[in-house]
Amino acid sequence: MPRVRHSDFADPERIALPQHAVLPDYRDGGLFALIRQLRDYLDGRPWQPPGAPAASRVDTGPRKLVFILIDGLGDMFLQRTGTNGALLAHRTGRLTSVFPSTTASAVTTTMTGLAPARHGLTGWFIRDRRFGGVIAPLPTMRRDRSPIRAPLTVPRLFSYRTLFQRRKHPSVFVSPRDLAFSPYSSRHSRGADTVAYKGLQGMIDAIVETIAASGTGRMLVHAYYPTFDGLSHAYGCNSNEVITHFGRIDAAFNQLIERLRGSNTDIVLTADHGFIDSPPECAMDLDTLPGLHGMLTAPLFGERRATFCAVRQGADRDFEQMARECLAGKATVSRSADLIGFGLFGPGKPHPRLQERVGSHALLMETGWTLRDHVPGEQEHAMIGVHGGLSADEMWIPLVEARC
Incomplete structure (x- = not known):
């Protein structure tokens, strides 16, 4: 030990x-640093992935940026499974998640730029006696699935600013229809416009259409895709169901590159965490x-x-x-x-x-x-x-x- x-x-x-x-890297080698770079981009600096030399930051004009988070897509899974695919071909490195390595903690970091110590969402369940004890903050309910009825629950539970507020350049949040306007998503997407989609192809279409309609200025498209995570929970992270769906994600990523070619857009894709069985x-x-x-x-x-x-x-x-x-x-x-x-x-x-x-x-x-x-x-x-x-x-x- x-x-x-x-x-x-x-x-x-x-x-x-x-x-x-x-251990989570909160300096240059982790998800936290990547989101700091998104914040810098929204504040007017050239897009720069974490770990790249500062001297290489060259502003080549108002390029757009697409950030895609595939919930649950671990790097070790990608390296085992992605041979000959578009995702592995465009992989430039790896990052650590935050701790705990879970959606509530890591996705909240991507929506706020804050580490779990600051935003306080330290797992799917947290203890907060203001709201009745142990609760699930993302669906805003108690562990027994009863709704939280405390006054001003959402602003008191999520009392911080988002990544998108008070920035120089605009953002668009692309999210599944069943999640896009939930209390959690609505609170954490403040400062961005929201586009809801249905299905993997719907996400790709929404990203392409948003970029096409965005004009010539800078803009961040922040897209979230949850289905890979749900399949990994249900069937296991190395199951045929998950591997088959990964193939669909890989093909969709390749399609996105082709459809955005010549649009003056950078794409960065990552995950919130990986999986084990x-x-x-x-x-x-x-x-x-x-x-x-x-x-x-x-x-x-x-x-x-x-x-x-x-x-x-x-x-x-x-x-x-x-x-x-x-x-x-x-x-x-x-x-x-x-x-x-x-x-x-x-x-x-x-x-x-x-x-x-x-x-x-x-x-x-x-x-x-x-x-x-x-x-x-x-x-x-x-x-x-x-x-x-x-x-x-x-x-x-x-x-x-x-x-x-």
């Missing part, structure tokens, strides 16, 4: 990471660990691969000892405050409720392992493909670029 030593938190000996963990024998249930369950004051939150726990006051050491014993080889345990201090959630002034949203302790799963619990009324979701952890397949995402 690798231990991380760092001088900026109180007790570095408490930090334990899973084997072969890939969790076999049934590695899917743990908290009910089978009554000793740990009894020390918690709330249901689990975060992700199945990066689980946050609210341990009752005075039970910290007992919880840590028991977790190390019963989860040996399956998960590591650390105090969440130490992970914040280590910088795992990224830079910037922490969200005022960050500590509450990551609990007192974090259980970080070894490759393949997951942990979940149950809440009355909650809809059960059996998942083969999972993400949220620190394995290479989850953390590395591709950087794909084309110049049209």
Whole structure:
């Protein structure tokens, strides 16, 4: 079990990471840096992918920029599966996701330019007692699927500015019809025009039509495609269903390049996270660990691969000892405050409720392992493909670029 030593938190000996963990890069080698470059583009600087020398920034006129996020498309999957395809041919490198490596955290970073430490969405589930305890912020409901009815829920839950507000150049947000005008999407696309589409071909058509209608000035098209993620959860990340759909995405990307040729447009494509599969024998249930369950004051939150726990006051050491014993080889345990201090959630002034949203302790799963619990009324979701952890397949995402 690798231990991380760092001088900026109180007790570095408490930090334990899973084997072969890939840490998020919040400097030049991660998704966070890529979104900073999108922000710079909107503020008038030449488009420049992260890691490229500053001296190579040459303004060749008002080029347009298309940013495409394929939810769940990991870099290691692309390298295994994309042989002879357009995406792999245009791959220029790889980036790390943020932590946790999950949609709620990473997509919010792409819509705001903020690290998870600042925007505070630290997993599909967060704990925020203003709204009833453990909630799912993206669909704005509690774990038991009851709606959140607190006054001004959306602006209080998402109280930060977006990537698109107060910028020199315009943006268009291209999103599936069933998501484009949800409370989450509407709040996070403020400052951009929204174009809704249906299906993969619909996304390509929407991007091409938006570029064609945009005139001669700069513009960012920010497009999101979720279907690959859903198929990976349902069938497994190396299933025939996923590989077949990847082929459709690859062909659509090639079509987009051809249709935008000569339009003075740069395309950059990446993902929010990758995937691993969790076999049934590695899917743990908290009910089978009554000793740990009894020390918690709330249901689990975060992700199945990066689980946050609210341990009752005075039970910290007992919880840590028991977790190390019963989860040996399956998960590591650390105090969440130490992970914040280590910088795992990224830079910037922490969200005022960050500590509450990551609990007192974090259980970080070894490759393949997951942990979940149950809440009355909650809809059960059996998942083969999972993400949220620190394995290479989850953390590395591709950087794909084309110049049209």
